[in-house]
Amino acid sequence: MGDETGGATRRQIMVVAAAREIRDGEIVFVGMRLPLLGFALARALHAPRVIGLFENGVIRDAPPTGPLVTMGDPPNIAGALACTTLSDVMAYLQRGRVDVGFLGGAQVDRFGNLNTTWVEEAGRRTRLPGSGGAADIASLARRTVIVMPHERRRFPERVAYLTSPGYGTGRRWREEVGLIGGGPARVITSLGVLGFDRESGEMVLEQVHPGVAPDEVRAHTGWDLRVAPALGTTPEPTAEELAVLRRFDPEGAWTG
């Protein structure tokens, strides 16, 4: 993370890739940090009519003007379109009104299931913070985009605990258990961009970031990762994208 590849840092490449997942006019469930920057970038460039929902009840059509640590910070409330309850924004999600939700986690597995509850390393169980709104977004958004660093321990074949559902054990699983949301569409990591096989629901490497070899991605993945026949390279951030990013993250706190 944070190492230079050409003119942009890995995190800048990740944010730009996240922004490109947002289409104009979409309703987006926004998280903090990189997804918030992705929302800001998309709004400033190709998606001027995007709407962002925050799980604490804030609805915005533009990014906050001041820096945020949490979505409840005063700059996120001032100038918002609406402030309401958590239940209200979750209802939009459940009603199918949210096009795309952003997620992260401690672990993601072969079928895009996320774990943020506990992990076990060297026989010791470490308790993590838990779902927050992630299980709801993963269950109910029309599609989700997962953003996380690409490390072998974060990419096990099967998550130790399934906090937020992806495709479970395969493509038909969501329908079988009764989930109405569409499931994960993309995984944006520090090494590349991955999608999911239409038939099996299994994660597939679609793009590597500039300077990254597919074998490096496979080496940092805990199962035999499939590589798309038409493997591409993530397009470098443009000068315009980088200029906007620097405006929203001037000190490089999130993308440095």
Place this chain on the structure above:
Amino acid sequence: MDKVVTIEEAIARHVRDGMTIAMGTGLESCIPFAAGHEIVRQGRRDLTLVGPVSDILFDQLIGAGCVARVIAAWVGNVGAGIAYSFRRAVEDGVPRPLAVEDHSNFTLALALEAAARGVPYLPSRTALGSDLVRGHPRLREVTCPFTGARLLAVAALRPDVTVLHVQRCDREGNAHLWGNLGVSLEAARAAGTVILTCEELVDDDVIRSDPNRTLIPGFLVGAVAVVPAGSHPSPTQGYVNRDDRFYDEYHEETRSRDGFLRWLDRLVLGTRDHQEYLARIGEDRIRRLRPREPRPAAPVSYGV
């Protein structure tokens, strides 16, 4: 009825050992830290804490030994990630074992909403197939009697007391809140009683000037305590901004159990009340957290 008391009196009168207490219902803002600290000073035990985001206030109560169980969707330090007292309690039983009832934000909101609406459960479509549901005392997969669809039933959760920090209220507890609301309204309606801490106590006329903003009606409220900056280090919109540095310092200082106990002595057990706590934080530091310029809403007319 005049319900204004000191925060010490409010906690002494309404919070007893073994109770279920909802706090931090605004998520990351308006967390009633002053009330939580008073619970620590009065030495309450065996509490069940309820909150969607159990931020460092829960961590402090857990580390102080007040808590037997947490019902939450997320437990940690929103600024820095891990909350160490929570982890010590769950992983090592220090200072005492802690039971955790895991939720998603939506299932916790629905549990409170079910209680607020006086029904045993509410249906939803979230978290189906996840490990959250497995063996959960309050989540059960059910079949819709109308469509046959598979749904998640979320059982009602009724706190004994909900503690809210609000911008302003009158002496009876009719309260104006603004900003993001999280699950504060459901938590207040579900609870046996509500303790309000407020930035400002205002005349009844101020409340009646904007009845749409009266989100907590006074008849729900058992006690009102005036506690300016009672949400520090969390923000209260229009009154105090978030003290980001505090969360980072807490993270560093509470890494070890000894570090936590020193922290607790310095800021909670070693202070008599919230005023002394704020004095120890530093008047200058609190002043710098005040909003730099007001941003008033346009007035609305309720003319007849």
